[in-house]
Amino acid sequence: MYPRLVIDLNKVKNNLNKITEMVKSSGCSIMIVTKGYSGDEEVHKILENSDIDYIADSRIQNLKKYEGTKKERVLLRLPMNSEAEEVVKYADISLNSELTTIRNLNRAAAKENKIHKILLMIDLGDLREGIFFKNEDEIFSTVEEILKLKNIQLFGLGVNLTCYGAVIPQNDNLSILVDIGKKIEKKYNIKLHMISGGNSSSLHLINKKELPEGINNLRIGEAFLLGGETAYGEMLEGFYDDAFTLEAEIIELKEKQSVPIGETGVDAFGNKPVYEDRGIIKRAIIAVGRQDVDPDNLHPIDSKIDILGASSDHLILDVTKSDKDYKVGDIVNFKLSYSSLLRATTSSYVEREYKI
Numbered sequence: 001m002y003p004r005l006v007i008d009l010n011k012v013k014n015n016l017n018k019i020t021e022m023v024k025s026s027g028c029s030i031m032i033v034t035k036g037y038s039g040d041e042e043v044h045k046i047l048e049n050s051d052i053d054y055i056a057d058s059r060i061q062n063l064k065k066y067e068g069t070k071k072e073r074v075l076l077r078l079p080m081n082s083e084a085e086e087v088v089k090y091a092d093i094s095l096n097s098e099l100t101t102i103r104n105l106n107r108a109a110a111k112e113n114k115i116h117k118i119l120l121m122i123d124l125g126d127l128r129e130g131i132f133f134k135n136e137d138e139i140f141s142t143v144e145e146i147l148k149l150k151n152i153q154l155f156g157l158g159v160n161l162t163c164y165g166a167v168i169p170q171n172d173n174l175s176i177l178v179d180i181g182k183k184i185e186k187k188y189n190i191k192l193h194m195i196s197g198g199n200s201s202s203l204h205l206i207n208k209k210e211l212p213e214g215i216n217n218l219r220i221g222e223a224f225l226l227g228g229e230t231a232y233g234e235m236l237e238g239f240y241d242d243a244f245t246l247e248a249e250i251i252e253l254k255e256k257q258s259v260p261i262g263e264t265g266v267d268a269f270g271n272k273p274v275y276e277d278r279g280i281i282k283r284a285i286i287a288v289g290r291q292d293v294d295p296d297n298l299h300p301i302d303s304k305i306d307i308l309g310a311s312s313d314h315l316i317l318d319v320t321k322s323d324k325d326y327k328v329g330d331i332v333n334f335k336l337s338y339s340s341l342l343r344a345t346t347s348s349y350v351e352r353e354y355k356i
């Protein structure tokens with residue numbers, strides 16, 4: 001059945017070994033982030049038998065699938081108050097910034113007779129989650145309240161960068177996190193076990209040997225899956241960018257002009273498209289659409305194919321320049337960037353095939 005996502009488990013394993021070696025060589029523990037492929041169970045088996053330290057996801061549903069795992073489970077997205085009970089059941093650690101939620105987690109953990117660990121998130125300027133780093137009073141008063149809770153352990157601090165504000169982790173901003181950690185340890189005479197210095201966008205600092213001392217954990221999704229660091233978009237040496245590929249089938253192939261005829265309004269998604277006049281071209285329609293992929297983050301392996309556009313269930317390609325004489329029923333292969341991988345594993349219309 002098509003469309004299907006082909007997962008090359010050997011390449012996944014290679015990327016996992018490489019990223020583990022890279023992160024651990026910097027003195028950090030590694031959390032592998034599984035949300036980019038919706039917690040696929042075959043990939044999970046590889047994680048389970050690896051040297052990684054933690055398995056992390058933004059969705060509790062994925063962590064729940066890993067019931068019985070030997071690794072510690074981490075919830076990345078700030079918990080909803082309404083899911084506090086699930087969080088303490090299925091996650092050992094969660095990332096937090098709101099005292100109300102932390103108190104709810106404490107109550108839920110007490111009911112389960114558990115100690116739930118948290119990382120307190122500090123916002124170093126990316127403006128997604130965390131207490132703003134300049135508000136030290138808020139940081140300290142929050143810590144003070146957390147330390148009163150019997151079923152919560154303040155396990156450490158974390159920061160997330162390059163997600164909303166596209167701020168790049170550097171030695172100077174990550175050092176602020178380390179310093180805040182030291183101040184907390186001193187002021188309250190406690191030990192913070194984890195200072196988690198970000199995601200795949202922090203990896204460039206390892207290669208440059210600029211990761212500040214004191215950062216002792218990284219949370220890695222994209223680099224593991226697609227082989228690139230995400231601060232500057234560079235491929236990492238020895239990694240594969242095609243551990244995941246997409247295959248879809250041609251359902252129409254016709255020569256037509258490249259500019260629509262008649263007055264144009266907006267497309268199926270409310271955008272006003274711009275059409276380049278390429279003359280008469282060979283147009284292939286393949287049976288996959290925006291429900292299954294992000295057309296802007298999909299890359300034909302036949303580099304002479306151009307993606308012209310997409311609607312919910314159709315992707316339109318210009319195959320005029322290709323050396324291959326495509327026919328209806330032929331399969332077209334693509335590499336995927338992050339948002340396409342995310343959608344392809346989320347869509348229930350995309351089959352999966354595993355290459356061993």
Ligand SMILES: *Cc1c(COP(=O)(O)O)cnc(C)c1O
Pocket residue numbers: 033035036058076077095160198199200201219220221222223230
């Ligand atoms: C998604 C996410 C990550 C992983 O990011 P990558 O860029 O895929 O490595 C790490 N931390 C948090 C909080 C996340 O939400």
